[in-house]
Amino acid sequence: MTDQAVDTNGPAGAAGTAGAKEPPEATPPRFFGRARELKALQEDIAGAGLDTLAGRKAARARVLLIAGRPGSGRTALAAELARGLAEPGDYPDGVFRVSLTDPGGERVTGERTARELLDMLRITAPPGAGEDELSEMVREAFAVRRALILLDDAVDAEQVDPLLPDNPDCLVVATSTGPLTGISGVRPCTIGGLDTGAAVQLLAHTIGQVRITVDPRTAETLAEECGGLPAALTLVAGWLAARPGASVADVTKQLRDQQDDPEQPAGARPLARAFRLVHDSLPAVAARILRLLALAPAGLADAHTASALAGCSVSAAQQTLDDFVRFGLLRTNGAVLPQYEVPGCLAPLVRAVLEERERPAEIQLARARMLERTVRRLQACRAVTDPEDSPARRRLAGLPRSLRFPNPESAAEWLRIREPSLVASARLAVRDGGLDTLARRLVAALVRALAVHRGTEDAAPVLYGLHGLVLDVAERRDLPREKAAALLNLADLDARTGRTREALARYRAALDAGRAANDLYATGRAMESAGGAHAELGDYNRASDWYGRALAQRLTQGEHADAARLYGRLGAVHTYTGRYGEALRAWRAAAAGHRRLGDLPAQARALSEAARVQEYAGRPQECLHTCREAVDLARRAGDVRLQAALELRLADTLDRLGDPAAARLHRSTADRLLGEESPAYEIRSASNET
Numbered sequence: 001m002t003d004q005a006v007d008t009n010g011p012a013g014a015a016g017t018a019g020a021k022e023p024p025e026a027t028p029p030r031f032f033g034r035a036r037e038l039k040a041l042q043e044d045i046a047g048a049g050l051d052t053l054a055g056r057k058a059a060r061a062r063v064l065l066i067a068g069r070p071g072s073g074r075t076a077l078a079a080e081l082a083r084g085l086a087e088p089g090d091y092p093d094g095v096f097r098v099s100l101t102d103p104g105g106e107r108v109t110g111e112r113t114a115r116e117l118l119d120m121l122r123i124t125a126p127p128g129a130g131e132d133e134l135s136e137m138v139r140e141a142f143a144v145r146r147a148l149i150l151l152d153d154a155v156d157a158e159q160v161d162p163l164l165p166d167n168p169d170c171l172v173v174a175t176s177t178g179p180l181t182g183i184s185g186v187r188p189c190t191i192g193g194l195d196t197g198a199a200v201q202l203l204a205h206t207i208g209q210v211r212i213t214v215d216p217r218t219a220e221t222l223a224e225e226c227g228g229l230p231a232a233l234t235l236v237a238g239w240l241a242a243r244p245g246a247s248v249a250d251v252t253k254q255l256r257d258q259q260d261d262p263e264q265p266a267g268a269r270p271l272a273r274a275f276r277l278v279h280d281s282l283p284a285v286a287a288r289i290l291r292l293l294a295l296a297p298a299g300l301a302d303a304h305t306a307s308a309l310a311g312c313s314v315s316a317a318q319q320t321l322d323d324f325v326r327f328g329l330l331r332t333n334g335a336v337l338p339q340y341e342v343p344g345c346l347a348p349l350v351r352a353v354l355e356e357r358e359r360p361a362e363i364q365l366a367r368a369r370m371l372e373r374t375v376r377r378l379q380a381c382r383a384v385t386d387p388e389d390s391p392a393r394r395r396l397a398g399l400p401r402s403l404r405f406p407n408p409e410s411a412a413e414w415l416r417i418r419e420p421s422l423v424a425s426a427r428l429a430v431r432d433g434g435l436d437t438l439a440r441r442l443v444a445a446l447v448r449a450l451a452v453h454r455g456t457e458d459a460a461p462v463l464y465g466l467h468g469l470v471l472d473v474a475e476r477r478d479l480p481r482e483k484a485a486a487l488l489n490l491a492d493l494d495a496r497t498g499r500t501r502e503a504l505a506r507y508r509a510a511l512d513a514g515r516a517a518n519d520l521y522a523t524g525r526a527m528e529s530a531g532g533a534h535a536e537l538g539d540y541n542r543a544s545d546w547y548g549r550a551l552a553q554r555l556t557q558g559e560h561a562d563a564a565r566l567y568g569r570l571g572a573v574h575t576y577t578g579r580y581g582e583a584l585r586a587w588r589a590a591a592a593g594h595r596r597l598g599d600l601p602a603q604a605r606a607l608s609e610a611a612r613v614q615e616y617a618g619r620p621q622e623c624l625h626t627c628r629e630a631v632d633l634a635r636r637a638g639d640v641r642l643q644a645a646l647e648l649r650l651a652d653t654l655d656r657l658g659d660p661a662a663a664r665l666h667r668s669t670a671d672r673l674l675g676e677e678s679p680a681y682e683i684r685s686a687s688n689e690t
Helices: 035-046 073-088 110-120 129-143 157-163 196-207 209-213 216-225 230-241 246-259 266-281 283-295 303-310 312-325 349-359 358-382 391-397 408-432 436-453 460-477 480-496 500-517 521-538 540-557 560-576 582-599 601-617 622-638 640-656 660-674
Strands: 061-068 093-101 150-156 170-178 185-192
Touching: 035 061, 035 073, 035 185, 073 093, 073 150, 073 170, 093 110, 110 129, 110 157, 129 157, 150 157, 185 540, 196 209, 196 216, 209 216, 209 408, 216 246, 216 303, 230 246, 230 266, 230 312, 246 266, 246 391, 266 283, 266 349, 266 521, 283 303, 283 349, 283 358, 283 436, 303 312, 303 358, 358 391, 358 408, 358 436, 408 436, 408 460, 408 601, 436 460, 460 480, 480 500, 480 521, 500 521, 521 540, 521 560, 540 560, 601 622, 601 640, 622 640, 640 660
Parallel strands: 061 170, 061 185, 093 150, 150 170
Antiparallel strands: none
């Protein structure tokens, strides 16, 4: 959560941080004053730490703390310090900036912060990993880098301490309202308002020097009325810039006429007065758009968000957002697909005026309009990747032009830029509890769009969180079918990342939910996956039990392809336990099932596994016969690689039977099929297929 309206952007990425999310602003704004504070901070970096004074080598990164109330320019000072340190190459691995407080005022979880940093470092975080594991990954990554980490708007030391690298070559700059008690060696730089000269400079930069020169004393008085707070000065300057005929004395008088909230701390009142002045002077429609931006997920909005919230056209919303940037009410990245953000110090004020001026029913309706618009944009984002004549593309053609994307590339770029706000939108919709139907549609649309544009493997960490949201809604609304689906998806991701026991627990919970919903697909999938988890854990007896249950259900339902696959899984676990008779029966049943389905390659693979079992059981002649049968099937199927692999297996069998000449013949056949080099081809048994 950035704390002021001017110069709030620190570099989100520098050299070595390719892949970091776009910074909130394309170019840094002008910075005024704070020369003394900057000098003190730079000297503090060069100064001896407590470890050095005690004769020890510093074990961790140095922490600098900039403390001040919202609107004082603490974030701007941190960003200016970071820019000054990054330019000469003091931190060649880059500057990494994250916010530790959401626009709504809630503290960001350690898990989320760690994932953001890992994303900037281009390190894939395991889906479902906990806060401790992710924080350890962050510390390990920075242990071999010389980087500057900017932790903005920290609530307490517990947010900062787990992220501190065990590397004195790194520097951590944190901003907060007060001290971070609990972190040793932190020397806070506490700031208040700007000095009068810098405050007047800031005003002149926006409204021009002439209006300051004609009444310099009043300009100084105005700076005092604003408490020297850069955020308040920026708002007042924006108000004056929009009214060329107004004087500095006019705005000073109007600012004094604003009523203070007696419950508000005295130091926060100048910013609140400046915000009220600007808000109340806006046209009614624009003021309402500003208030409703408090509902924007993650504090990020675009023209579609504002349009949906206020129920106005996209073009009108775009113009209003650009006006807000000029007034100092918003920041923007200035990109081709611009995003807008309410500065963190203004977010509580915007939210307060929203609750004061808008009825709860209107707020809920605005939120519903925003979610519905987001769902439609996500549907368009996915549909644009379908073939031209597909039903999805025909439905897409019926959407308004402003909701559509011209091509898949533009849709993917929109999804990349908007992903943080889309995920935040899903979280907020689920937490709201009153819009569960929309929340479910939103999560489903987001999952499909991510899968299409990023792929399920790349998007797995995000998908894990989204499946967790689906589970929350399903449990709250008692939707067993959706609960089973969410549990299966989460368990699959757990299994892929080696958390097999956690996956097994979820599979069993999914089985219970599937039975409650009378969902045969979910129950069958859960039983089969539970068998796979037991096999992964080496408990082959339980694995065969679960596979047997799943097989019985598939046979009852007449699902022959699934039954053939499960016969193969049973054959594999029986082979592992040395029950060769049962294994051979299972593999022959799998081959028979694939034969009925007309799947010659799968039949050949099943027979090759049957041959392997016969070899283990000490029946080489039967193994030779089965191998030849499998080779013939592969030849008929036209699967050259499979045929070559089976020829090699047949050659090995002949070697063991004492017929090296025939073995050489089959090896030469394999070489002829695939060239001089033998292919690195592995025959996959059905037990290894998903």
